[in-house]
Amino acid sequence: MDTAERPYFETHVFCCTNVRPPGHKRGCCAEGGSEKLRDYMKARVKELGLPSTRVNSAGCLDRCELGPVMVIYPEGIWYGYRTRDDIDEILETHLVGGGRVERLRLTPDQIPPKG
Numbered sequence: 326m327d328t329a330e331r332p333y334f335e336t337h338v339f340c341c342t343n344v345r346p347p348g349h350k351r352g353c354c355a356e357g358g359s360e361k362l363r364d365y366m367k368a369r370v371k372e373l374g375l376p377s378t379r380v381n382s383a384g385c386l387d388r389c390e391l392g393p394v395m396v397i398y399p400e401g402i403w404y405g406y407r408t409r410d411d412i413d414e415i416l417e418t419h420l421v422g423g424g425r426v427e428r429l430r431l432t433p434d435q436i437p438p439k440g
């Protein structure tokens with residue numbers, strides 16, 4: 326691949342860390358601990374030395390009711406997660422192994438209920 330065409334990062338992980346007031350009808354990913362889980366994921370990516378992988382916070386990704394949620398590009402694969410074990414499984418299976426964590430995966434037809 327031409328150097329100019331090579332991406333700066335091969336993989337981007339966007340973790341929603343949006344915060345809404347308590348009681349909001351859609352909830353928010355922060356309610357589910359997304360900030361701490363994002364921090365954990367960032368630290369683990371560094372420890373594992375995953376090349377060319379960037380974990381970033383994202384604002385609302387509009388799948389709040391299914392959260393906390395993340396999306397991984399370039400594949401465009403979404404996951405809903407709750408725990409550090411979930412993060413570890415996504416790291417090991419998806420980012421290291423190139424597979425998919427089917428039990429956590431959000432499919433395009435999983436649409437949050439609109440209020």
Ligand code: FES
Nearest residue numbers: 341354386388389
């Ligand atoms: S608050 Fe996370 S997707 Fe909306």
